Amino acid sequence: MSFMKLKAISALLTVINFINNNKKSGQWWQSRHRTMLRGVLAKTFRLVGYTIQYGCIAHCAFEYVGGVVMCSGPSMEPTIQNSDIVFAENLSRHFYGIQRGDIVIAKSPSDPKSNICKRVIGLEGDKILTNSPSDFFKSHSYVPTGHVWLEGDNLQNSTDSRYYGPIPYGLIRGRIFFKIWPLSDFGFLRDSPNGHRFSDD
Amino acid sequence: MAQSQGWVRRYAKAFCKGFFVAVPVAVTFLDRVACVARVEGASMQPSLNPGGSQSSDVVLLNHWKVRNFEVQRGDIVSLVSPKNPEQKIIKRVIALEGDIVKTMGHKNRYVKVPRGHIWVEGDHHGHSFDSNSFGPVSLGLLHAHATHILWPPERWQKLESVLPPERLPVQREED
Numbered sequence: 130m131s132f133m134k135l136k137a138i139s140a141l142l143t144v145i146n147f148i149n150n151n152k153k154s155g156q157w158w159q160s161r162h163r164t165m166l167r168g169v170l171a172k173t174f175r176l177v178g179y180t181i182q183y184g185c186i187a188h189c190a191f192e193y194v195g196g197v198v199m200c201s202g203p204s205m206e207p208t209i210q211n212s213d214i215v216f217a218e219n220l221s222r223h224f225y226g227i228q229r230g231d232i233v234i235a236k237s238p239s240d241p242k243s244n245i246c247k248r249v250i251g252l253e254g255d256k257i258l259t260n261s262p263s264d265f266f267k268s269h270s271y272v273p274t275g276h277v278w279l280e281g282d283n284l285q286n287s288t289d290s291r292y293y294g295p296i297p298y299g300l301i302r303g304r305i306f307f308k309i310w311p312l313s314d315f316g317f318l319r320d321s322p323n324g325h326r327f328s329d330d
Numbered sequence: 331m332a333q334s335q336g337w338v339r340r341y342a343k344a345f346c347k348g349f350f351v352a353v354p355v356a357v358t359f360l361d362r363v364a365c366v367a368r369v370e371g372a373s374m375q376p377s378l379n380p381g382g383s384q385s386s387d388v389v390l391l392n393h394w395k396v397r398n399f400e401v402q403r404g405d406i407v408s409l410v411s412p413k414n415p416e417q418k419i420i421k422r423v424i425a426l427e428g429d430i431v432k433t434m435g436h437k438n439r440y441v442k443v444p445r446g447h448i449w450v451e452g453d454h455h456g457h458s459f460d461s462n463s464f465g466p467v468s469l470g471l472l473h474a475h476a477t478h479i480l481w482p483p484e485r486w487q488k489l490e491s492v493l494p495p496e497r498l499p500v501q502r503e504e505d
Contacts, residue, residue, distance in 0.1 A: 185359075186354045188357075189354045225416075239447075240446050274414070275412055299415045300470045
């Protein structure tokens with residue numbers, strides 16, 4: 130009697146176990162599909178997440194810290210030749226630490242999608258010599274508040290503030306201070322060859 | 331003891347991980363997509379801050395809309411002030427590049443807006459520091475497009491892009 134009882138109980142337990150197992154994982158093929166689908170989904174989500182994360186980190190770095198920039202055009206010769214690679218930092222723009230003589234990258238005032246690379250000649254309130262070399266008479270002007278006066282080092286071949294006037298400080302993107310390429314010129318950038326352009330005070 | 335140390339380390343690790351994800355994502359979102367800002371001053375009355383100094387509106391600034399520097403006449407936009415780079419100003423776009431505008435109190439009676447520039451004015455004429463005092467502004471200073479008033483709740487509305495009829499440009503750039 131007791132033996133029969135035990136057998137019945139064990140059979141019942143087996144059935145319950147079987148049902149429970151089936152409830153948990155469904156049919157064997159269903160469960161396998163589900164795990165595969167889950168793996169693919171997880172992988173996709175992880176990829177999208179990492180892309181967003183690193184994109185955002187890159188944005189923050191380029192916006193607030195600095196980055197590597199390639200310069201083109203003849204306007205900054207001989208300091209920066211055409212297609213030199215330089216390092217630019219954006220911290221001094223955010224902390225308003227741009228000084229006379231710094232080379233900056235700024236948005237072009239006539240085309241906001243293109244950038245220009247010039248040297249800061251005067252800050253707000255400075256007296257600037259605005260005549261071109263061909264002019265006989267000297268003419269001066271003052272840089273208005275919130276603006277800077279930019280000029281290329283190659284005075285003969287540069288479209289700069291002598292042509293479009295002082296530009297607002299808000300257009301400045303960053304300051305160039307270190308040249309990476311070509312290797313023969315590796316190091317900090319030289320001072321302006323046109324020192325006489327700076328105002329005395 | 332060892333267990334509690336492990337728990338602390340795990341917690342710190344998770345915190346750092348979350349921190350390095352959340353902060354750049356949030357900063358990028360605020361820089362590139364949208365942010366909110368409180369409007370100060372009376373220069374945009376009656377569109378914004380109609381109650382004067384008692385109330386100040388909070389507006390939604392959409393950065394994504396102006397990522398290609400495309401604005402329409404009549405849009406309310408925020409810009410970096412050309413006179414003070416630490417300050418942002420909120421104004422209505424009156425004219426785009428190539429338009430000729432009739433100014434109010436500028437040194438020239440008529441101004442042709444140069445390439446890559448816009449002419450902005452506050453709605454409250456005479457109490458606004460706008461293009462009539464500093465001239466046309468470069469599109470590079472454009473910050474965002476104000477699309478909605480979010481606060482106070484009874485003023486919740488979409489900001490319409492309307493150009494006051496008396497401020498239409500004298501001559502438009504031919505498309």
